[in-house]
Amino acid sequence: MAQPSVIFFDIDGTLLTDEKVLPASTKEAIFTLKCLGHTVAIATGRAPFMFKDLRRELEIDTFVSYNGQYVVLNGEVIYTNPLKMSPLVQLTEAALLNNHPVVYMDHEDMKANVPEHDYINESIGSLKINQFPTHDPLYYEGRELYQTLLFCPEGEEKQYEEAFPDFDFVRWHPVSLDVLPKGGSKANGIAKVVEKLGFPKERQYAFGDGLNDKQMLSTIENSVAMGNGEEEIKQVAKYVTKSVEEDGILHGLQMVGLLPK
Structure with a gap:
């Protein structure tokens, strides 16, 4: 039997299918x-409140959320890395001029700086x-934010x-990016x-x-890319398993010797 190890799983496209089925x-x-x-x-870009049910179902109380900015071990917070507030306010002002909304996120909730926007509906809806x-355009005041979502079409994030x-921008949807503290990552x-x-x-x-798994899979010695993953991710991983819909987690765990075939 394999020696006791620690295994980190991404959620979307890894534990869950595109239809968000486990x-x-x-299981x-x-x-x-x-x-x-x-x-x-779990190691995810999601906020802690976005996967409470999954943690409960799988009985997992250790997780890396917000792509590494809010970390919990055995139910206790052990690390946080909030966004710098002054440049975040400046980013918001610039985005508003381009009709690019933002969503502010802390460990408990998320609030949009505009009342309604198709980009928010489309991308958040996909989860x-x-x-x-x-809507709360001043949600950033008086609290630590660990991630912000910037909503803009592909290519328009260059500006x-x-x-x-001060920030890293990681695209997770055709019209949405994660805004993270510079250098912050799941790794x-x-x-x-x-x-x-x-x-x-x-x-x-x-x-x-x-793409938000790239540094994690580049850093962890025994890294496994899902068969449905980005080609760029498959190239940096040590192993490539089947897709999530084809029992890819089970297959991958058997491939690396953690579970019997």
């Missing part, structure tokens, strides 16, 4: 890992969650990348967890499919 084989594999003594964690941003060096958040748990690099695993 395959039965994936069974997660519980089998835990029965074998492994530590199972199929039961929460939607309401923001050049003007706001950094994972490092905070591993530092506490003490797993050596050869017993660290990560599964992902999207």
Whole structure:
């Protein structure tokens, strides 16, 4: 049997299908890992409030959320990395001039700086969650924000990348990007967890499919890209499994030797 290890799973396109369904084989594999003594964690770009039900279903209380900016170990917050407020306000002002809305996000909620916008409806709607941003243009005041969503078509983010060096911009939808603190990543958040748990690099695993998984899969020694993942992600991962709809998590865990075939 494999030595106790820690395994980090992305959510969208990795644990969940495009239709946001958790395959039965994936759920069974997660519980089998835990029965074998492994530590199972989530590493996602989502906010903590966006995957409460999934954590409850899988009985997972260790997670890296907001692409590494809000990290929880065994139910306790161990690391936060909020956005710098002054340049965020400037970014918002610039985006408004271009009819590009933003959504402010902390660990509890998300609020849009405009009452209504098609880009927000389209992209947030694709997540199929039961929460939607309401309007509060001053939500940034007096609180720490760990991520902001910027809504603009592909290619139009270049102007923001050049003007706001304090942030990283990571596209997750054709009309939406994550705005993160410069250098913030899932890999950094994972490092905070591993530092506490003490797993050596050869017993660290990560599964992902999207561009926000690139640094994670480049850094973790035993990295697995989903078959449905971006080609760029497959090139940096050590292994490539089947797609999430084809029992890709189970197949990948068997491939790396964490579960029996």
